Amino acid sequence: MFRVTENHERIIDELVGFTQIANPDEISRGKRRYHLTKDNTRRVMFILDGDFLLKLKGENKVLNILSAPSVVGVTPALDEPPIYLERIDYGKISFIDYESFWRLIFEKDLFNDAMSILSGQYSDLMNYIRLPKGNSHDEVLSLIGRWKTLPPHLKKRFSALYLIEHSSHLSKSSISRVLKELKEKGELELVNGKFI
Incomplete structure (x- = not known):
């Protein structure tokens, strides 16, 4: 659950000029949802303001609650990421396509920050999977x-x-x-x- 905010801030500060404001991909019972893949293109989301639930697709279970500043969706995967974001009350979110994100990470020497974020997101998923379910x-x-x-x-x-x-x-x-x-x-x- 712990995140190193500085890594997220540095990446957002450096790359926010390359992003577009994200509109909800789906509104379900008043809840605004943002997908990490749209039109078969993977996206990295930047939470610029507010709080968002990070939820597991299918089960709609909460993996984490993320507050600005946060970068979501940097984890490499062969398939579409099994997660999405759901806005809590208010919030501002933007996105950049996954390929452009990684190209800019290397160009701007932000690899260590990106690895720190990737490690945190992987840990969230592993912690969920490893939850004791015996009793x-x-x-x-x-x-x-x-x-x-x-x-x-x-x-x-x-x-x-x-x-x-x-x-x-x-x-x-x-x-x-x-x-x-x-x-x-x-x-x-x-x-x-x-x-x-």
């Missing part, structure tokens, strides 16, 4: 560890139940039971159901 208690514990590191403005916005439910396949009742257990044992402190 609800272990899975909830793992997700608490993951989500309680959110920045304060996002902790105030989302309840622990919402974050865990939308990043797992657990039922609300299973999650609530584990959260209640942890609170009663003094192992978890929530204020109005939110991480502090």
Whole structure:
């Protein structure tokens, strides 16, 4: 979940002049979604303002919550990336095609920054895949560890139940039971159901 903001800022500062403003590729029940592939062309997205959910296609599960400045979609892949962005409230996002992004990264000597971002995005995906799924208690514990590191403005916005439910396949009742257990044992402190 941790990202090195400076790498994202440097790349955005250097390349924003080569990007185009992105309009939502899909609006579903009022949610604005941005795909990393459009018209068979891969894109790298620059989150310039606001907060976005990084979601897994098909399952629509939340992998991460990204705030500006963020660069998304640098990971090499043979197939279309299995993720998309969903705007939370407000936000400004632009894009550059994947090939141009990497050409400019080499031209402007930003390779180390790009590798740092790529490593972070790969880690997010691996952390999701490696979530313990043996029992609800272990899975909830793992997700608490993951989500309680959110920045304060996002902790105030989302309840622990919402974050865990939308990043797992657990039922609300299973999650609530584990959260209640942890609170009663003094192992978890929530204020109005939110991480502090």
